[in-house]
Amino acid sequence: xxxxxxxxxxxxxxxxxxxxxxxxxxxxxxxxxxxxxxxxxxxxxxxxxxxxxxxxxxxxxxxxxxxxxxxxxxxxxxxxxxxxxxxxxxxxxxxxxxxxxxxxxxxxxxxxxxxxxxxxxxxxxxxxxxxxxxxxxxxxxxxxxxxxxxxxxxxxxxxxxxxxxxxxxxxxxxxxxxxxxxxxxxxxxxxxxxxxxxxxxxxxxxxxxxxxxxxxxxxxxxxxxxxxxxxxxxxxxxxxxxxxxxxxxxxxxxxxxxxxxxxxxxxxxxxxxxxxxxxxxxxxxxxxxxxxxxxxxxxxxxxxxxxxxxxxxxxxxxxxxxxxxxxxxxxxxxxxxxxxxxxxxxxxxxxxxxxxxxxxxxxxxxxxxxxxxxxxxxxxxxxxxxxxxxxxxxxxxxxxxxxxxxxxxxxxxxxxxxxxxxxxxxxxxxxxxxxxxxxxxxxxxxxxxxxxxxxxxxxxxxxxxxxxxxxxxxxxxxxxxxxxxxxxxxxxxxxxxxxxx
Numbered sequence: 001x002x003x004x005x006x007x008x009x010x011x012x013x014x015x016x017x018x019x020x021x022x023x024x025x026x027x028x029x030x031x032x033x034x035x036x037x038x039x040x041x042x043x044x045x046x047x048x049x050x051x052x053x054x055x056x057x058x059x060x061x062x063x064x065x066x067x068x069x070x071x072x073x074x075x076x077x078x079x080x081x082x083x084x085x086x087x088x089x090x091x092x093x094x095x096x097x098x099x100x101x102x103x104x105x106x107x108x109x110x111x112x113x114x115x116x117x118x119x120x121x122x123x124x125x126x127x128x129x130x131x132x133x134x135x136x137x138x139x140x141x142x143x144x145x146x147x148x149x150x151x152x153x154x155x156x157x158x159x160x161x162x163x164x165x166x167x168x169x170x171x172x173x174x175x176x177x178x179x180x181x182x183x184x185x186x187x188x189x190x191x192x193x194x195x196x197x198x199x200x201x202x203x204x205x206x207x208x209x210x211x212x213x214x215x216x217x218x219x220x221x222x223x224x225x226x227x228x229x230x231x232x233x234x235x236x237x238x239x240x241x242x243x244x245x246x247x248x249x250x251x252x253x254x255x256x257x258x259x260x261x262x263x264x265x266x267x268x269x270x271x272x273x274x275x276x277x278x279x280x281x282x283x284x285x286x287x288x289x290x291x292x293x294x295x296x297x298x299x300x301x302x303x304x305x306x307x308x309x310x311x312x313x314x315x316x317x318x319x320x321x322x323x324x325x326x327x328x329x330x331x332x333x334x335x336x337x338x339x340x341x342x343x344x345x346x347x348x349x350x351x352x353x354x355x356x357x358x359x360x361x362x363x364x365x366x367x368x369x370x371x372x373x374x375x376x377x378x379x380x381x382x383x384x385x386x387x388x389x390x391x392x393x394x395x396x397x398x399x400x401x402x403x404x405x406x407x408x409x410x411x412x413x414x415x416x417x418x419x420x421x422x423x424x425x426x427x428x429x430x431x432x433x434x435x436x437x438x439x440x441x442x443x444x445x446x447x448x449x450x451x452x453x454x455x456x457x458x459x460x461x462x463x464x465x466x467x468x469x470x471x472x473x474x475x476x477x478x479x480x481x482x483x484x485x486x487x488x489x490x491x492x493x494x495x496x497x498x499x500x501x
Contacts, residue, residue, distance in 0.1 A: 014182050022174045052087035053154045056080065057136060060091075064140040064150065071148065077101060089154035094119050096146050106153060118151055125156070132156040197239060209247040212240060271313065274306040281306075316453045319380075323460035330374040330464055334487060337414050338367040340375070341407055344382055357390060358402035365407055369414045370487040377461045381469075382416075384454040385480045389420040392478065404476070413467070413483040421476040433471055434459040 060080075063070050070076050071093060081103045084090050090103030092115050099115050106113070110128050122137040136152045203211065281299045290296040322328045345361045352359045386403065393401045401421060408415040425433065434455045455471075462469045467484040 014178065018174070018178045022178075050087075052083060053089050056084055056087065056089065057152055057154075060150065060152065061138070064138050068140050068148065069143050071142070071150075081105065084152075084154075087154065089152060092118065092151040092153070094149040094151075095142060097149070119149055122151055128153070193236070197236065200239065200243075204243060204246065209243055209250065212243075271310060274310045274313075278303050278306050316457065320453045320457050320460065323457060323464070328377075328464070330377065332372045332374055335371050335373050335375060335378070336367075337369040337371050337416075337484075338363050338365060338407060340378070341382075341405065341416065344379060345405060348383075348386060352390065352403065355390060355393075356401065357393060358400065360402060360404045362404065362406045365409050365414075369407070369409050371414050371465075371484050372487055373465055373484065374461075377464070381458045381461050381482065382418075384458050385418050385482075388454055389418060389422065389478060389480075393420055393422040409486075412485060414486055416482040416484070417474075417479060418482075419474045419476050419479040422478055424473040424477045425471060427473075430471055430473075434469070 077091075077093075080091065084103055085105040088105070090106035090109075091101065092099060092103070092106065093101040097119055099119070102115055106115075113128070118135075122135055125132065125134050127133070132155070133153050134156050136154075138150050140148045140150065142148050200211070281303050284290050285296060285299055290299045319328075342361060342363070345359060349359050389403050393403075403418065403420045406417040406419070408417065459469055462482060462484070465484055467482065469480065469482045472479045472481065
């Protein structure tokens with residue numbers, strides 16, 4: 001996976017070297033077309049050319065100073081012309097302002113040139129037949145006393161004059177073309193995924209959070225493919241995390257809204273029943289239906305019981321709301337679980353005997369299990385589960401009923417099992433009994449009572465202790481299993497079981 005920085009570095013290097021390489025290839029191609037098959041031959045010839053020009057010029061300079069008579073020697077002049085011809089140079093010799101000799105090289109290369117004009121105005125540099133030439137002019141005196149003038153024309157560059165701007169233009173063209181192509185390729189690899197992210201942002205803006213925004217090499221779902229670029233992939237991952245969190249937040253808000261609607265519906269339903277009963281009994285008293293003191297007392301007791309039921313319902317609703325909003329403060333203490341559960345059982349023993357329900361406690365531990373828990377909240381958990389067991393036990397006097405509480409442990413958790421010998425729980429109900437306002441079919445009547453929040457409160461409190469609770473059907477009947485982590489650093493102080501009331 002490449003990065004934007006690496007792509008830019010590569011493009012910068014390519015813009016520097018690709019045009020240069022293309023220009024070199026073009027020049028070499030042109031030299032091959034021109035018959036130059038060896039670059040060393042070209043550079044060697046250029047060096048030899050300059051050396052021969054300098055050598056001839058030095059020899060002429062000596063002759064002009066000490067032996068001008070040689071300039072009348074036709075054979076010597078011809079040999080000079082041959083040497084200068086190989087060096088791309090030539091001579092123009094004049095006597096008394098009249099051109100007497102022009103090298104064949106100059107005549108052949110620059111046919112029709114007016115050489116007399118150079119006798120009066122000798123340029124230091126000129127262009128002849130598209131080649132750049134330089135000149136060296138010297139005056140001397142012939143042996144007969146006449147005035148002589150010699151002009152040496154020699155080539156400066158081995159390539160025509162027009163090649164310089166052409167090569168420069170070609171080189172600049174290569175640079176422009178390379179820059180354009182590389183810029184297009186690099187920008188396309190960056191801009192296209194950014195545009196994909198922009199499209200994703202617009203979809204999110206419109207409220208569409210149903211699509212994953214994942215890197216191009218992801219195999220998850222049907223993603224909006226982003227890029228193989230490292231930085232943009234990192235951005236797409238962050239974008240996907242944002243989308244997931246937004247979707248989760250919106251889904252949670254929608255769920256909360258639905259829960260609030262259900263809560264209001266259930267509150268209305270659960271409060272309406274006892275209120276209607278209370279109104280009915282009060283109307284009976286007002287209308288004189290309860291004509292005796294005994295009947296009025298029975299009506300008043302019923303009204304009181306219904307009011308107690310409403311009070312319990314409202315208290316459970318209030319507690320559940322606080323637990324659901326996570327506004328309940330836990331007062332964690334170190335609890336010796338065996339002593340705590342045994343003390344709880346003693347408190348409940350006499351109450352259950354009134355309903356002909358035997359309560360049995362079995363401790364399979366060594367009695368040294370310590371947990372960090374809120375004693376009051378844990379008491380509420382055990383009481384709610386126990387009440388749920390009692391509520392579903394059949395009231396048949398011929399069949400003895402019992403509730404068995406067992407204390408166990410494993411490597412990490414303290415385990416509390418509460419099992420009754422009632423009818424058990426229907427398999428279809430097991431996954432839902434800890435949901436709020438869920439009632440198994442047998443409890444959908446006013447006789448059994450219940451708000452539908454008891455086990456939901458149990459689940460909230462146990463999860464607040466970083467444990468978990470679940471239900472099953474045991475060997476006897478309904479089985480509730482609570483798993484609480486053993487003592488943690490959340491402990492504030494020790495708790496004595498006999499201090500709880």
